[in-house]
Amino acid sequence: MVRKKTLSSRQKAILKFIRSYLGENSFPPTIREIGAAAGISSTSVVNYNLKRLQEWGYLLRQKDVSRGLRLAADAPDLVPAGGVVRVPMAGTIAAGEPIEIGEGVFDEEDALELTRDLLPQHDNLYALQVRGDSMIDALVNDGDIVIVQHQQEARDGDMVAAWLSDRGETTLKYFYRERDQVRLQPANPTMQPIYVDPAVVHIQGRVLMVVRQLS
Amino acid sequence: MVRKKTLSSRQKAILKFIRSYLGENSFPPTIREIGAAAGISSTSVVNYNLKRLQEWGYLLRQKDVSRGLRLAADAPDLVPAGGVVRVPMAGTIAAGEPIEIGEGVFDEEDALELTRDLLPQHDNLYALQVRGDSMIDALVNDGDIVIVQHQQEARDGDMVAAWLSDRGETTLKYFYRERDQVRLQPANPTMQPIYVDPAVVHIQGRVLMVVRQLS
DNA sequence: TTATACACTGAACATATGTTCTGTGTCAAG
DNA sequence: CTTGACACAGAACATATGTTCAGTGTATAA
Numbered sequence: 500m501v502r503k504k505t506l507s508s509r510q511k512a513i514l515k516f517i518r519s520y521l522g523e524n525s526f527p528p529t530i531r532e533i534g535a536a537a538g539i540s541s542t543s544v545v546n547y548n549l550k551r552l553q554e555w556g557y558l559l560r561q562k563d564v565s566r567g568l569r570l571a572a573d574a575p576d577l578v579p580a581g582g583v584v585r586v587p588m589a590g591t592i593a594a595g596e597p598i599e600i601g602e603g604v605f606d607e608e609d610a611l612e613l614t615r616d617l618l619p620q621h622d623n624l625y626a627l628q629v630r631g632d633s634m635i636d637a638l639v640n641d642g643d644i645v646i647v648q649h650q651q652e653a654r655d656g657d658m659v660a661a662w663l664s665d666r667g668e669t670t671l672k673y674f675y676r677e678r679d680q681v682r683l684q685p686a687n688p689t690m691q692p693i694y695v696d697p698a699v700v701h702i703q704g705r706v707l708m709v710v711r712q713l714s
Numbered sequence: 715m716v717r718k719k720t721l722s723s724r725q726k727a728i729l730k731f732i733r734s735y736l737g738e739n740s741f742p743p744t745i746r747e748i749g750a751a752a753g754i755s756s757t758s759v760v761n762y763n764l765k766r767l768q769e770w771g772y773l774l775r776q777k778d779v780s781r782g783l784r785l786a787a788d789a790p791d792l793v794p795a796g797g798v799v800r801v802p803m804a805g806t807i808a809a810g811e812p813i814e815i816g817e818g819v820f821d822e823e824d825a826l827e828l829t830r831d832l833l834p835q836h837d838n839l840y841a842l843q844v845r846g847d848s849m850i851d852a853l854v855n856d857g858d859i860v861i862v863q864h865q866q867e868a869r870d871g872d873m874v875a876a877w878l879s880d881r882g883e884t885t886l887k888y889f890y891r892e893r894d895q896v897r898l899q900p901a902n903p904t905m906q907p908i909y910v911d912p913a914v915v916h917i918q919g920r921v922l923m924v925v926r927q928l929s
Numbered sequence: 930t931t932a933t934a935c936a937c938t939g940a941a942c943a944t945a946t947g948t949t950c951t952g953t954g955t956c957a958a959g
Numbered sequence: 960c961t962t963g964a965c966a967c968a969g970a971a972c973a974t975a976t977g978t979t980c981a982g983t984g985t986a987t988a989a
Contacts, residue, residue: 507966522799522830525784526741529946541968546948548966565780565946565975569740584737612829615737617927632903638853638926640901658928686855688847711853711924712832713873722936744976756938761978763936780945780976 506557510548512537514557517570527566584618585610586646589625594633594669597662598647598703611644611710618707623649625704627660636685637671643711645671647704658686658706665699671706721772725763727752729772732785742781799833800825801861804840809848809884812877813862813918826859826925833922838864840919842875851900852886858926860886862919873901873921880914886921 506514516536520528528536534545549568552558561567587610592598611626618624629643637658639645645660653659653674661683662669672683672692681700684692721729731751735743743751749760764783768775776782802825807813826841833839844858852873854860860875868874868889876898877884887898887907896915899907 509966518800526781529780530948531946539967541970542947543949543969544967551966563947563974565744566741567947585733612831614827614829616827617925619927635853635902635904638850638855638858640853643853643924687850689850706928708928709858709924709926710832712834713921713923724936745978746976754937756940757977758939758979759937766936778944778977782977 506552507548509537509539510552510557513545513548513552514570517558517568521570527568529566584615584621584624585612586624586626587611589627591630592627592634592645592660592669592671593630595667597669597701598627598660611646613646613708618646620648620707624707625649633668634671636687636690638686639671639709640711643709645706646708646710647706649704651702653702653705660703660706662701662703663695663699664701665696669703674700674702721767722763724752724754725767725772728760728763728767729785732773732783736785742783744781799830799836799839800827801839801841802826804842806845807842807849807860807875807884807886808845810882812884812916813842813875826861828861828923828925833861835863835922839922840864848883849886851902851905853901854886854924855926858924860921861923861925862921864919866917868917868920875918875921877916877918878910878914879916880911884918889915889917 513533516533517527520532520536530542530545530549533549534540534542537545539545539548549558549560553560556571558568558570589598615621624646626644626646629639629641629645632641634640634643647660653661655675657674658671659674660669660671661674670683672685675682675684676697677694679697680694681697682692682694683700728748731748732742735747735751745757745760745764748764749755749757752760754760754763764773764775767773771786773783773785805813830836839861841859841861844854844856844860847856849855849858862875868876870890872889873886874889875884875886876889885898887900890897890899891912892909894912895909896912897907897909898915
């Protein structure tokens, strides 16, 4: 993406205003609101500067649409800044029980909202709250939330949520196939991996993110 | 907040559409766009239903403002859904060096955007990326991001980022005053706390959140 | 049977909002 | 000195958008 290096002070003021307006209102300002905030008396000049900012990749506009602008993000696929994805809270995850995920299991009203650029994938996501200390080998604490993408296959290096039927437990570990075994590697580098029979490993999802909210 | 329990199917369709529209466009739809999506031919009926949803606390509207609606969140202070706070990336945090935070130290362009309801506070925040394995006693991994609120005082129970001048290290631990000592309690419950002279503890900030992005 | 509440309809209207037009001023390059 | 690019200004205009109006239909309660 080509970006002009030196923005005028007006252009900086415009971008700053748009960001703060979005934070307060969760929708973008109008041309006139931008003008008022940036000390520009003419809608034509606001339009001119927005056109420049759009050309240089700082924002995106939709023609003939009220409030039809959004800030560009530096994500490779230009996911718009301020766009969020809702990740439904699907319950809890604890060592001694398998995760139950399925249609209708979780309440779409109770969801975690995350800005899209925090996540590499946006489909088939759900959030699980950790119960107990059993996940600390994954550096995941009681009460943490893990964002999981529902899938039943894993690739080497994926952090997975897996149900081990021989042990009767759910675990979060890095997954590697090795010959006729599966190596499950804790995130904590001071801890040893476990080796299990592939038949007992039931992949429930791939972990994309961990969120810990304190106090 | 008083909420009507049973929404009509039209009202559910309206809310669902608004959410998905916000996700795709990062600004809300118009009355007519809602009508088109929900199969309502009359702007008056859309307006009527939005009025009901507003009365029941599902969304907020601004009068005579284009796209002047936003979804309600269940946060105690009714922080609007989709509103985000920008947390500037202020560099890294590693054991062997104090955090350097100050005006202008960090680049406001490089920021983490989080939905406001994830954070109890929204001022004086910055984000630090963890370098090294030294924070695993806080269940924080190399590469994780910690959201810190800049403050130099701590209350018992706060998770703090503290520089210990006698040890020459930065640590993340729960802070407790005890008689003439400070107890710093690791997040990992299987690990022992450390007791230090209050004079060597330099509080750099309170940790509000940890974010781990995988792959 | 009547009254009331709720949901809906199409149309009209008022205002919000974005775009375009015609110009001026400044600065740097030729 | 002239030219061209850039930034700006006020006004006009067109369309987008939200609100209101005068009604209809249905269901329930009295």
